[in-house]
Amino acid sequence: xxxxxxxxxxxxxxxxxxxxxxxxxAVYLGGPGYGLRSQAGNFDLDQLRQARRLCSEHGVRLYxxxxxxxxxxxxxxxxAYLEELRPLDLDAYIVADPGVLALVRQLDPRxxxxxxxxxNTANAAAVRFWQAAGVSRxxxxxxxxxxxxxxxxxxxxxxxxxxxxxxxCVAWSGRCLLSAALTGRSANRGACAQPxxxxxxxxxxxxxxxxxxxxxxxxxxxxxxxxxxxxxxxLPVLLAAGVDxxxxxxxxxxxxxxxxxxxVYRRALDxxxxxxxxxxxxxxxxxxxxxxxxxxxxxxxxxxxxxxVVEAGESRYRRACDFVAVVLSADPNGRALVEGRNxxxxxxxxxxxxxxxxxxxxxxxxxxxxxxxSLSAAHANFRVWLQLPAGTAAGDLLRRxxxx
Numbered sequence: 594x595x596x597x598x599x600x601x602x603x604x605x606x607x608x609x610x611x612x613x614x615x616x617x618x619a620v621y622l623g624g625p626g627y628g629l630r631s632q633a634g635n636f637d638l639d640q641l642r643q644a645r646r647l648c649s650e651h652g653v654r655l656y657x658x659x660x661x662x663x664x665x666x667x668x669x670x671x672x673a674y675l676e677e678l679r680p681l682d683l684d685a686y687i688v689a690d691p692g693v694l695a696l697v698r699q700l701d702p703r704x705x706x707x708x709x710x711x712x713n714t715a716n717a718a719a720v721r722f723w724q725a726a727g728v729s730r731x732x733x734x735x736x737x738x739x740x741x742x743x744x745x746x747x748x749x750x751x752x753x754x755x756x757x758x759x760x761x762c763v764a765w766s767g768r769c770l771l772s773a774a775l776t777g778r779s780a781n782r783g784a785c786a787q788p789x790x791x792x793x794x795x796x797x798x799x800x801x802x803x804x805x806x807x808x809x810x811x812x813x814x815x816x817x818x819x820x821x822x823x824x825x826x827x828l829p830v831l832l833a834a835g836v837d838x839x840x841x842x843x844x845x846x847x848x849x850x851x852x853x854x855x856x857v858y859r860r861a862l863d864x865x866x867x868x869x870x871x872x873x874x875x876x877x878x879x880x881x882x883x884x885x886x887x888x889x890x891x892x893x894x895x896x897x898x899x900x901x902v903v904e905a906g907e908s909r910y911r912r913a914c915d916f917v918a919v920v921l922s923a924d925p926n927g928r929a930l931v932e933g934r935n936x937x938x939x940x941x942x943x944x945x946x947x948x949x950x951x952x953x954x955x956x957x958x959x960x961x962x963x964x965x966x967s968l969s970a971a972h973a974n975f976r977v978w979l980q981l982p983a984g985t986a987a988g989d990l991l992r993r994x995x996x997x
Contacts, residue, residue: 594866594869595837596618596866597832597836597837597838597839597862597865597866598618598619598654598754598837598838598839599616599617599618599619599838599839599841599855599858599859599862600617600618600619600620600621600656600754600838600839600840600841601615601617601619601620601621601841601851601854601855602620602621602622602759602841602842602843602844602846602851603620603621603622603644603844603851604622604623604635604843604844604845604846604851605635605636606636606640606643606644607848607919608844608847608848608851609622609644609647609648610647610988611848611851611852611855611988611990612851612852612855613647613648613651613653614852614948614988615851615852615853615855615856615859615948616855616856616859616860616948616949617653617855617859618653618654619653619654619655619656619684619838620648620653620654620655620656621655621656621657621658621687621840621844622635622636622644622655622656622657622658622844623635623636623657623658623844624636624637624638624641624657624658624659624674624678625637625638626661626670626671626674627658627659627660627661627663627671627674627693628657628658628659628660628661638677638678638681641657641678641681641683642681645681645682645683648684654684654685655683655684656683656684656685656686656687656707657678657683657685657686657687658686658687658709659686659687659688659693659697660687660688660689660690660709660711661689661690662689662690663690663692663693668692668696671693671696672696672700675696675697675700675701676700678701679700679701679704683704684705685704685705685706685707685729685730686704686705686706686707687707687708687709687732688706688707688708688709689708689709689711689712691726694706694708694726694727694728695726698726698727705729705730706727706728706729707728707729707730707731707732707754708723708728708730708731708732709732710732710733710734710735710756712731713734714731714732714733714734715733715734715736715737715741716741716744716745716748717744717745717747717748717749718748720745720748720749720751720753721748721749721751723751724749724751728751729751729752730751730752730753730754730837730838731751731752731753731754732754732755732756732840733745733753733754733755733836735756735761735762735822735893735894736894737755737894738894738895738896738897739830739831739834739895739896739897740897742755742831742834742835742836743834743835745835746834746835746836747835752837752838753835753836753837753838754836754837754838754839754840755831755836755838755839755840756822756840756841756842756893757822757823757824757825757828757831757839757840757841757858758821758822758823758824758825758841758842758843758854758858758882759821759822759841759842759843759846759854760819760821760822760842760843760888761819761820761821761822761891761893762789762819771788771789775788776788789819819888820888820889820890820891821887821888821889821890821891822842822890822891822892822893823882823887823890823891823892824892824893824895825857825858825861825874825878825879825882826874826878826879827892827895828861828862828865828872828874829865829869829872831895832865839858839862841854841855841858846885846886847886847916848916848919848934848990849885849914849916849934849990849992850885850886852946852990853881853882853884853885853946853990854882854885856881856946856947856948856949856950857878857881857882857950859948859949860875860878860949860950861874861875861878877950881950883911883913884912884913884914884992885912885914886910886911886912887910887911887912888910888911889911912995913994913995914944914992914993914994914995915935915992915993915994915995916934916935916990916991916992917933917934917935917936917937917943917991917992917993918931918932918933918934918935918937918971918990918991919931919932919934919988919989919990919991920945920981920985920986920987920988920989920990920991921976921987922987923981923985923986923987923989925983925984926983927980927981927982927983927984927985928978928979928980928981929978929979929980929981929985930963930976930977930978931976931977931978931979931991932974932975932976933971933972933973933974933975933976933977934973935973936970936971936972936973937957937970937971937991937993938957938960938969938970938971939957939958939959939960939968939969939970940956940957941956941957941993942954942955942956942993942994943955943956943957943991943992943993944991944992944993945981945982945985945989945990945991946989946990946991946992947984947985947986947988947989947990951984951989953982953984955981955982957979958980959979959980960977960978960979961977961978961979962977962978963976963977963978965978
């Protein structure tokens, strides 16, 4: 059976480490420019070199996003940047603009090129066009149904990639002008302010200050807000349709999000690869995905509904757990040095999570400084010693239930 790739986001070096540790086959990340997440941590050239070494050591492929739309005046800088990137020998560049594609082909003709969802590829003829231009993989438009994907698979032999989890956009394949119009920050150049998530009220021109409700709750109306995508329960039909790579959205999300979501899809995909006929969606996977910060989940356009994405869900994020610390080192008995991400204290219930859905709950009995001093609580960025379950390893994360 052909191996299906699990592709995870890596918004900064810490998230990259978690994506690898929790089971990604490949990661995608951004450099200092020309990607569509300019507010992510991103990677300068030295960090890209380090990321390349880390990925190579673990057999993980590394894709760099170059999927923004450059303007004419940026071309000399982009050309110089591509020349600097060439020695890094990254596995692929993710592009959307035909000019960027042509420039990569000119300056670095051996580099593998993946086409971004931003290019809005929605039919097999378009896939064949991009293949003729030198693209080796297409990330399909998010607006496609299963039947659409099957038809594209039947009409091309190119690798196909599809999003399976994360935030969705109210605009067609992310081509939105709302952020640029309201804030001057262009979504198509990587600086989206996400005004689709803001609360709006209707005001009639001749009645200033009189606000009218449109299915409004006490917090306002969310006219453009989209739900979050979750396709873990639908993996068999998506894979049967011919998808080669499953992509998780979230370079702007937390390290905990990257770890928790990647490990669920890793387990689900491994279970399908091992026994496609006997595969079933484990309720634990759904429970775990509810523990990361998310908006109400939806299956997107996969089943060709009339309004699968633009149904205005509430904008408030939901989550069941707080990320409190990362394990830096641990001995076989579970004595571990951890670095705090949020405040936690003695007597709290804490859960350790690791790859392969390993998780165990305990009540913290003692917190010690690196010098052995006893503490009642630890804070963000503190390094402290804890007694955790045997088998805890460096890279594991600690979380606790959200109060109330």
